[in-house]
Amino acid sequence: MANDVKKPGNLRANARPTEGYVLAVDGKLKMQYESAKEAAEAGAKLKQSFPVIQVTVYDAANQTYTPVEIETT
DSSP: OOSOOOOOEEOOTTOOOSSSEEEEETTEEEEEESSHHHHHHHHHHHHHHOTTSOEEEEETTTTEEEEOOOOOO
């Protein structure tokens, strides 16, 4: 297949990731991405559809959370 698209990985409920970037929705870790940019883009799309939820990107290597905000016009 020429256009291999890598899907984000699902996480186990009882394991905290040690590498990559994870999209966290309302404090629960959901999907793992290889780059912060991919995770932030996925979070922004989710936040546009559901602006009330809290979306953050978890950096597993540094163990830090970065909030995802959408631009309001």
